Amino acid sequence: MTDSATPTGSAPEGAGPEALRQRALAALLTARERTALLTDSVDDHELTAQHSPLMSPLVWDLAHIGNQEELWLLRAVAGREAMRPEIDGLYDAFEHPRATRPSLPLLAPAEARTYAAEVRGRALDVLDGAALDGGGPLVRSGFAFGMIAQHEQQHDETMLITHQLRSGTAVLTAPVPPAATDTAGLPAEVLVPGGPFTMGTSTEPWALDNERPAHVRDVPGFFIDTTPVTCGAYQAFIEDGGYTERHWWEPGGWEMVREHELTAPLFWHRDAGRWLRRRFGVTEEVPANEPVLHVSWYEADAYARWAGRRLPTEAEWEKAARHDPASGRSRRYPWGDEDPSPELANLGQRHLRPAPAGAYPQGQSPCGARQLMGDVWEWTSSGFLPHPGFSPFPYREYSEVFFGPDHKVLRGGSFAVDPVACRGTFRNWDLPVRRQIFSGFRTARDM
Known part of the structure; x- marks a missing residue:
């Protein structure tokens, strides 16, 4: 594309x-x-x-x-x-x-x-x-x-x-995303200071009803991963018995693991001591430095528990992505108010995979987190609930009928999302069992 x-x-x-x-x-x-x-x-x-x-x-x-x-x-x-x-x-x-x-x-x-x-x-x-x-x-x-x-x-x-x-040979092609070239000194996590910030929007003309209205949220300080969790880090979870140790899993997640005999993310398989994956009709070795993809909320949550961390709340994710402490305002995107471009984020099916963790330094947020926009949808710990003052428009079935704890919120978009359907306030949601979607995650911890 x-x-x-x-x-x-x-x-x-x-x-x-x-x-x-x-x-x-x-x-x-x-x-x-x-x-x-x-x-x-x-x-x-x-x-x-x-x-x-x-x-x-x-x-x-x-x-x-x-x-x-x-x-x-x-x-x-x-x-x-x-x-x-x-x-x-x-x-x-x-x-x-x-x-x-x-x-x-x-x-x-x-x-x-x-x-x-x-x-x-x-x-x-x-x-x-x-x-x-x-x-x-x-x-x-x-x-x-x-x-x-x-x-x-x-x-x-x-x-x-x-x-x-779909099975069969590849029919879609795209160039590889840019390399991550300045990651040697990147910290594993960044601090998001506590305090109020403006969540949601009342001014974005094409924002959908669940993004509205803007409202102030007071979020205690926390640490969040600088980049999404990588395939290599997730492999360590697998190799440490992540899919065989019940205590890492929510009950519904453990039931899913046992029923479907899960051992790895969707589309992964083990062959001759290597992890391979199928990606749009091509079988390839799993890249250790790429954000992990095709994991459910249950898998993301279990990994976070194993790592001694947790998934960020939706408000934490949005504050990390949008809040600018210098001005006290919330940006449209992590990098500012200008529209996305190829130098800022991996969006629009320009590539058929996430970029390596730490790519797009120009697109980082004020707190120093990278790839909050594009690459992989990021699971949060939050259920899909209306913002205070929510009003359905133009029809209830877009958002309102899905509100409740059954659906978990994902934020940030993926390489498969076009910029018109992705911004700092955009909210996605799905059931916690979903794995076929282009979903990954990053973890957080309290101060």
Whole structure:
């Protein structure tokens, strides 16, 4: 995936309507370019196959992307009549679990592509005439267009997970990420001083409802790992009996380990004394200096206990990533307020793997932590709960129905996340058993 010449991160506060229009256009085009890459790289049989019961067929994601764009940009924003009302139920993510979607009368690949393209053409006409400096909350600041670009990129990430789960030869390629060149003197952990900071946002135009509103949190001082936990460090946990010692595990995690006979992260296997992994159709030796990937919350939590540490809370993670003690304000990103670039973070499927631990020194946060944005989603200890003053928008099913202790929060994005769907306030969540996602972690400890 190549970078767009125009930044596609969330529009900064105060951007004018034409700047917002161009940013929305770039975000929509970038997302569609990536969707085409992920769906054109396999044949129709692979598009319609279910590569894992955890995931939808790729063709379902393709038509769902078009259907959501029609629902929000053509019907909700422009007030147009439905193009294909008979398919709404087929592509309702809440009506049909992923495991059952192959049995539905889905649009065939050619029909799904045609439908998505027709919707896109009409949506760009709507964007061209939208008054982004006025109107209702869906149109103001281009929110609905930004929401749809984020939605498509989130499904692109989901489709990339499907590519990782599929068997067969590699069909995706990308250059290797940059090396970590100045890590010899990096400390293992950095201090985040105690005190209040502003969590969340009330001003980011394309922030989603669960990121809002901004509010003050008082967080006691703590230490956090300078970089995500590496594969080499995680191997030490394995070799010290990490998967055989019950006392490191939460009860649900231990049950998962025993039921599925887990011995290592997903996609790892042992061969001739070496740890190997499968990555997008290629088998390779596990790189010791790369952040560990495809671990569940239970595995991250067990490692932290074994290491005599703990997972950071969500508030701790966000303070480490955003709080600038010099100014007393919270930044949009760890490095500042400017949009992500290739020198700052590993985002946008530019690479098909995390960068080595300690890479991207220009992207470090004020506390000195690196790679808080991009590379791997980072599990936190926190359940997914609303910020104080939360209000659902534009529909309850985006966030509100998932609130509670069952889902754990992940922060920071991964190499599979586009900048439009990743910022210092962006919140992801999943069940603690999930391993197919591009998840890693870092640990923390009290002062």
